[in-house]
Amino acid sequence: MAKKPGDDTQRIDQPTGTAFVGHEWDGIEELNTPLPRWWLWTFYLTIIWALAYVIMYPAWPLVDSATKGMLGWTSRGQLAAEMQAADVKRAPLVNALAAIPVEQLVADQKLYQGAVAGGAAAFKVHCVQCHGSGAIGSKGYPNLNDDDWLWGGDIAAIHYTLTHGIRNPDHPETRVSAMPAFDGVLTPSEIASVVGHVQSLSGKAKPNAKGAELFATNCASCHGADGKGLREFGAPNLADGIWLYGGDKATLTETVKYSRQGVMPRWNDKLDAATIKMLAAYVYSLGGGEATPAAAAPAAAPATMEAKAANGQP
């Protein structure tokens, strides 16, 4: 490519006083404006750098792997190291969470805020599949932002629900209640009357005496005479504006006929205690949480409930 000296490389371009290189394309000639030599050395340095890089790090793809490189670096290894570093960083929070009873968590604002942040992350991994990314729920999956709680909305109650789940048949401490299916127990017209009565509780329908009577004998033992529900049995408040499955006639008829048996996994099998506390803090922080009752004993409830459930009848 480069022509040897002796030809027109000695020719000088008059206006600039620069020599020609000897290349010509379509009448345009190239002038020799030399680059500085350190530029060239810098270029060689980059080549050496690249070679060193290829030797030091995994570089060449082979059939089912790649060259290993001399430093033993792998992206998996780096990830593992970073995860470990993250665990170390998390350790103080995790330890502090392990030490504190969940009822006292809210009082320790700093720890609580840390737990909420951790819980928000854990929620996005484990809970959004059912409760949605904003914890807003959907039909059959409660909205955790609101103030309607089947099993209690103080942080200890939330923590218990998270730990033991709802209706885990193989787990003795789980929260259990069973609403009977009234298909066959009540006639369709009786069911329609009960539905009417339930709707009247929240002002959606006119009261009817027959429904009220049927409600008193069949439903009041769990939902209360006024339909306001009973936390002990996880029986929903039927007199408010929030419906887990829907408050329209068709849905309510279906609920009374076949009953509802929503489940939630117990997380003590899958998550460590600190993460569950974080989740409890996060759910509590969503704004629907209730103050912890002074002498609440949430752990005492399941036994009685299970007894009821075992009877099959409320």
Next chain:
Amino acid sequence: MANLDDLIGADNPLYEKRKGVYPKSVDGFFRRFKWAIMAVTLAIYYVTPWIRWDRGPHAPDQAVLVDLANRRFYMFNIEIWPHEFYYVAGLLVMAGIGLFLVTSAVGRAWCGYACPQTVWTDLFQHVDRFVDGDRNAQIRLEKAPWGPEKIFKRLAKWSIYLFIAFWTGGAWIMYFADAPTLTVDFWTGQAAPVAYATVGVLTATTFIFGGFMREQVCVYMCPWPRIQTAMMDEKSLIVTYREWRGEPRGSVKKAETQPGAFGDCIDCNQCVAVCPTGIDIREGPQIGCITCALCIDACDSVMEQIGRPRGLIDYLTLDDVATEKAGGTAHPTLKTLFRPRTLVYFGIWCLIGLAMLFTLGQRTRLDLTVQHDRNPLYVQLSDGSIRNNYTVKVRNMETRQREVELVVKGLPGAVAWTSTGTRETATDRVKVSVAPDTVQKVRLFVVAPTEGSARTDFEIQAVALTGNERGDSDSVRFERPETGQ
């Protein structure tokens, strides 16, 4: 394939070995001006971090400090928070426009006097003269074979380079931490690794760029000369050779024997000898010229010696060169400086500066930003009322703990509480306590009756209960289900 020698060899010079530049010392108006600017800029650079400024117990008492760890920027009594970064952006814009202004008025004057590369190159050239002697001695020493004297002088020179370079790198980190503390930490091995790394990198770059690369940086590495050619026009004052007056060149003796046949340039090459970038200005304006005007000083003293008028090389616009060539007289300097283009740049520059000063005077030391949570947009509560959630950030920019009340205004029947309370404790005003110099993030739950339009704009105000300063407010929206169902 060409061998290595072919590529870098002398007889096929695709690549050029750096030609040594040994600028001769010179005296004159511009040289003294350059001394003054060098003294001022270096003094500012080295001394600024050591100026103390009392800000009370909660803030550092360093006058100029970029506190990266706490994300604050202190400059005398101005304190910039990260959310006010637009002030820094504004300063950068002003610096850019300032460069346009200077360049369109007086060419590469920034390059010639104030650019760090120029200032340190100049400093290092003085070191050269101090150790090796002036131009001729430097050239002689460079050509001389390595011997005890040369080795000694080179080691001495490079040691001084290294000392200056280290000092430069060391001064830089002082802007990022308390200078006296950092100095002690640095020498006792307690400083952060990044401090040592920064000093190392800056020492190396100063040593290489100031000591060895010099004009190569200005000509090959710096993008500014390329942009500058677009910023300058034929009305910009640049260092120009009065060709019509100088050519043809001839010695004083020749001019005496043949009067009228020669111009004023006696081809003494003084202008080339003093040039820090090693160019010959008599070849016309060129990219290597940094407009330092040392050649003006050199030529003026030559002209004085031989009794000819000064100004053979001069600050002159290309327009004026043409005018003079045609027999006219050049514009007065003031008139070339104040022309529409420079005035427009100056106007924009001032506007940005004034706008920044104005907002600086207007800003509050209690700042509120409210964000409406979008997921969920609203929550229906069991009693039928609607709750919206907001993430409120209260910035207390004072150096004391402050009690701030968040007040819900303009939303009928609304009450609010934060994550430390429950709905039972809710009122239309919530108290939060904000630590000095911090941002407090608060989740605010606002409940209002279902009745009302789907979207209501209302205000959340931050009222300072301690401190006598006015508060801040933010307008937000309350969302309800469309049908009220």
